[in-house]
Amino acid sequence: MTLEQERKQPRLPIEDPGLGEHTWRPTDVDEAKERRAERQVAGLFVFSMVCTVLFVVGYFLIDIGDNWTTFGGLGASTLVLGLSLAGALLSIGVGIIHWARKLMADKEIVEMRHPAASSEEDREATLKALDEGLQESGIARRPLIRNTMIGAVGLLGIPAVVGLRDLGPLPGDKLFSTIWEEGMLLARDVVGTPIRPSDMEIGDLINGQPIALFETDEEGEPLYEGEDLLVNKAKASIVIVRMDPSDNTPAEGRENWAIDGILCYSKICTHVGCPINLYARKTHHLLCPCHQSTFDLSDGARVVFGPAARPLPQLPLAVNEDGYLMAQSDFTEPVGPSFWERG
Amino acid sequence: MSTTESNGTGGSVASQVASTNGTKASSAKKGSPVGKAATWADERLGLATAAKKNLRKVFPDHWSFMLGEIALWSFVVLLVTGVFLTLWYRPSMAEVTYTGAYDQMRGLHVSEAFASTLDLSFDVRGGLLMRQMHHWAAMLFIAAMMVHLLRVYFTGAFRKPRELNWVIGCLLLLLGTLEGFTGYSLPDDMLSGTGIRAADGFVKSIPVVGTYVSFFLFGGEFPGDSIIPRLYTIHVLLIPGLLLGLIAAHMLLLVYHKHTQWPGPGRTEENVVGYPMLPVYAAKAGGFFFIVFGVTALLGGLFTLNPVWAYGPYDPSKVTAGSQPDWYMGWPDGALRIFPGPPLEYSFFGVTLSLNVFLPIIVLPGLMFTILLLLPFIESWITKDKRDHHLLERPRDAPGRTATMVALMTFYGLMWMAGGNDILAIVFDLSINQITYFLRVAVILGPILAFIITRRWCISLQRKDNEDLLHGYETGIIMRSAQGGFSERHEPLPLDKAYALTQRDPDQPVALERATDENGVPSPTTRSGRIRHRLSSYLHGGGIATPTREELEEAHAHAAHEHELEPAHDGASDRSLTARGENTPH
Structure with a gap:
């Protein structure tokens, strides 16, 4: 409990200065820069489309098979497909992140945490419901049913194991x-x-x-x-x-x-x-x-x-x-x- | 239809978002088709209630929080590329004559698995790329999980209430490793076949049941014709299913607990500060998926990995020098290499106990994994700390914890080196025998040394933090006093940084004091209490408390006083730097 108290009144050597002022980015205040960032993002997306087209062209134009060692031992088809796919994917990724960093709102927001534990009322309600359910089932009052059921379900583990017997022959003296x-x-x-x-x-x-x-x-x-x-x-x-x-x-x-x-x-x-x-x-x-x-x-x-x-x-x-x-x-x-x- | 609409207004919407903080970004109007679809879905699924809280859920921003994301996205890449591979790969050990495009193997009798892997590589367009992307993504998946695990451990993010997520994460790492092993065995090439053969030897070393397990696993004697189809089922169905379920649980718990954050101005144990899920976090995470995918495509296109056509088909009478498993299997393989043989195999009562294999390859990995799994519980048992923690700690803030993981990492690293002892011998022109003898000792002494050094290092860094807090940081400006003495000017830390530094949790030495107090009372202490006390004093003693407010104020007052005494003159730093340069002996 002393830990609890300590936490409530921490000895703060420095007071919490609180969240800093939001600083505006160049793209927030300069319309030219904003337009430029917008064009960059769109440019990346267009580049991705170009790469995708290149992928399809490469797929149909470059034969594979015997000539796989060309292009420095990499395989011409693999190289072209890999590079064009990478270009298409990376420019989408970079484009979206560039968009998020330059143009989307960048104000940090605060959310409060809640304890992972349920509230006392919820716990009580749950225990009560559980208790009622168990009472109504009568599992505590009828040990015969409970024990035979546990036995029956437990025994089912045996066929689950026995069924695997034919995975292989016994070692014998092989x-x-x-x-x-x-x-x-x-x-x-x-x-x-x-x-x-x-x-x-x-x-x-x-x-x-x-x-x-x-x-x-x-x-x-x-x-x-x-x-x-x-x-x-x-x-x-x-x-x-x-x-x-x-x-x-x-x-x-x-x-x-x-x-x-x-x-x-x-x-x-x-x-x-x-x-x-x-x-x-x-x-x-x-x-x-x-x-x-x-x-x-x-x-x-x-x-x-x-x-x-x-x-x-x-x-x-x-x-x-x-x-x-x-x-x-x-x-x-x-x-x-x-x-x-x-x- | 709706997409063209939003495309048409895309430009203006984007600029609106930037200048108006996004409140009007994408609200669906009642009459619009999107709105109608949303209403239709909500009437059946209750989406609005579910999404209400989560659409603007806050995620803190820090580069190290991205490591787990790499693992997540590479898993998605694995699923996508893996499905592609299953369309051509045939998990069969039946003997066929290879007739595909690869000249040097044409006409050879190989297994269907190997032949179909060659077909995938040389006759299916994009097949080799997908194979290599799949393998690279697997490497990335496991590497990212490991680095993410280290990040979580070193920052204390595993503490209550997140211990179960730590356990799930460890299971993911274990399953990921097994998934990797079953996966690289599937081509049935020379290298992976050698791996499976060694695995048969591992299994046979298990006391009592080993031989039976081996026969059941292989459907008879090694190699049989069952192991590849069985590994395939495990690789594409069993383990991915488990991985998917555990990843879902990992994510759900992450959302439920809310992400941890670094201490700093305005960041407390009670709140979480960062960017909202929509739009910034969703965009960054979604964009990052494309980046991970793109990087695997780049790796798969540029860097050959596991060239099974160069290894050739599996032949149980052949082997190549430098046979090595994938890197993540390296450390148990290293243990297997350095465990001495002759004194560890016993024959008695007509049976053989092969501890030289059983201990390093079955017991040791199991033991290491159990230790990893239990780390959060061991720490909370020692510290008796049962509080929730949402603010991260820096590695130096918990010297005992950091030193423990560095010791484990040292053990892992040395074992991994042992797994490449033949390569080390060749590359550095050393005797493989001496490397092995050295490592037999080093794997025991190394972690102990690493622990001691790391712990002291952390404590020194704590001292350094306190120095900076009390006397300011070193500016690099050399001052010369009127008397001719040189000194370096110190400036007080920025307030934000100073505040973050004082957030170090002082509770660990407190927990120790409590333990001592309890031990001091006449009633007999329990055995576990004494163990806890000794561990606690070693792991958590010796840490330096952050300065109190009084100490800070006094130090700052002192500094201000000294500044007054110092004669301030322009260009002092230039002159003093020149003077120092001249005086430096060469």
């Missing part, structure tokens, strides 16, 4: 495997050709896929296409690197996973799943361009920097009878970002 399997050939990304160890020199990195993603069935239709292709690609992508075998320090049990210093890792970052491919061949570091997790490929793809917590999964390699690189098996752990059930 995240635990990829289409890699024993004998699956490693193929170059894009072209899909298999790889011989002799194709790679020390320091090379090849982006790869399982060859199945490029294969066709008897009728010449791809084995994987559309969504299926993308889902499998998203998990099965690999990088293949060759380093001096003496640089590589394989983990226990992985001694026979490399072929003459050729190692294969999942390309999918264990952080949030970006494909990784920035390779420093001297240090054997592979860096993810999304969040800069860095993995040492000569040390089991150990995390040497950044936010990832786990090494990239390694694909055990072998060579088939034709001399091509193939997988010994699927990855031995799930690829990509961590998830709760991963273990």
Whole structure:
């Protein structure tokens, strides 16, 4: 309450001088200036009309498509349409504001505020009406009706949630495997050709896929296409690197996973799943361009920097009878970002 | 018909308005068609009663009140350009062969979403312009909301009775950000696909339910064929609907509360001084809509944004260096980059808890948003100030408040820098590792330092205000006394300015005294009372009270006395300036 009192009698170091005198603008007192401002506003509006006409002319005259790089790489059509539309809009805006500033009355006026709160009478009247309504409904006196109604409406939340069940299948063990399997050939990304160890020199990195993603069935239709292709690609992508075998320090049990210093890792970052491919061949570091997790490929793809917590999964390699690189098996752990059930 | 009529007399009406204060501007005569239409409508809608108060509603004028308007108008631009885009864009992930005008992609197998985006850009006239205007307007929308939020916070405009409007505004910012993310994902290009893939990783990091949420969101394993159509529905229906409703509520509350105003002569807590809605404010705001629209057209026509044709279609096995989300998603991405990995992932009882992802990208943004939402309530809890406030405060008037927001801004800015650590490393030729290590420390120390510096700075500025009030402002005129001493002449502030400066609310130190008094009584203080007291003394202690009337009068009397002593001679300033120039050591 003391705050209330203070507010009523503020200690004013300086008395409120009150609203200043209204000062007249040149356009208020000089008819020539007023006419000039009027012409300026109208001129802006006319300019807007000109721009609109230019827009329509540009729309029909300038072809788009192959010549989109003209006019400094901007696209002639886009440039002309953009500039003419901007001219039309901006001159309307500037015109109206110029009109408001120069010609419309500029006397400030005062309005009193009212408290946001309702008056005491209104509150009482509302409470009374509410009370009457509730009394007449008898909701307080009939708990059976009230509780069953709350229960019935509340239960309706369940179908609202259950109805969303078919948004997707359950995860099952889908995240635990990829289409890699024993004998699956490693193929170059894009072209899909298999790889011989002799194709790679020390320091090379090849982006790869399982060859199945490029294969066709008897009728010449791809084995994987559309969504299926993308889902499998998203998990099965690999990088293949060759380093001096003496640089590589394989983990226990992985001694026979490399072929003459050729190692294969999942390309999918264990952080949030970006494909990784920035390779420093001297240090054997592979860096993810999304969040800069860095993995040492000569040390089991150990995390040497950044936010990832786990090494990239390694694909055990072998060579088939034709001399091509193939997988010994699927990855031995799930690829990509961590998830709760991963273990 | 009526328009030609008013055009015909347009010139004379305009001049009449200027010279007669607009009382006769546009009253509809009874017999006129406009009058008849108005009567028809009023008999059914009661328009006159509704419009009676609002047509001449007063809006105070200040450049900073325009920031929210930018956000509002860019939202309108988003609606207009967005509808245009929906006429050609097809939200489908079905594989098609691109056959459009863009040479370098012709014949490629791409998703229908990507193909239709290319068509929009290269085969639909004005399509690229609309796409770029839409994206630029989105940038502008979010940027304007953020700057508007800062303006509202720094000036104390969020205080009672406007706390709920603050909450609505925060929700608008959150929804706007989500709307942006869902929007830039729709072209299904390389960059946005990488973003969606990362989002899948974020979702999977949620303990217990993450994997299920991911499968339900994507309709199976990433990427599936459902995410683009689902994001589309969210982008064009769900979030815009919510945004529209919240913007309407935001505007209604603004009208109901009436706008805040800066203190000054004739401006009090009880009134609002400014221009009437009709004509000046309506004209300025309406004109400003065209300006915002025009600026987005200019940006869309001149500056390429999100060139998806250069990124190419999404391929889950590819990525580009320098992958970055739109700027407003930058700070959580930065948090994700600098959170250390190895010590934060745990495996136990056959499950994996990936805190290195879950904390920075799910928990931290949620936490920051909650803090933002609660700021008005935290402040009013600490200050115990339950009064209505309609006069704005300058940032320096509330050092604790200002320092809090500057600390938050510093945190945001450092996180945002972290989101571009690779770009910083390239541009400034620095080690990305060292930038990251530095930022890991800086995001904690930086805000603390920023808080301390800002608080002291505000208090110094308060002192400066008091100096100006008591001893006048520095004129820049150097005076030389008869004894050869130099001094700068001070002149008293203009009355208007002096009055505005003394309007600084002295209640914050008062609230502190009250708290101390209450603590002084023998009855045991509550735990929350003690916390409040400590926060209050730190946040609101140390402020300088405005001078009292006695102090002002004494200082002015003193100044007048000194002036009498000083010998007044013409040209003194010239000579003294020359003298100073000669004496300056080089």
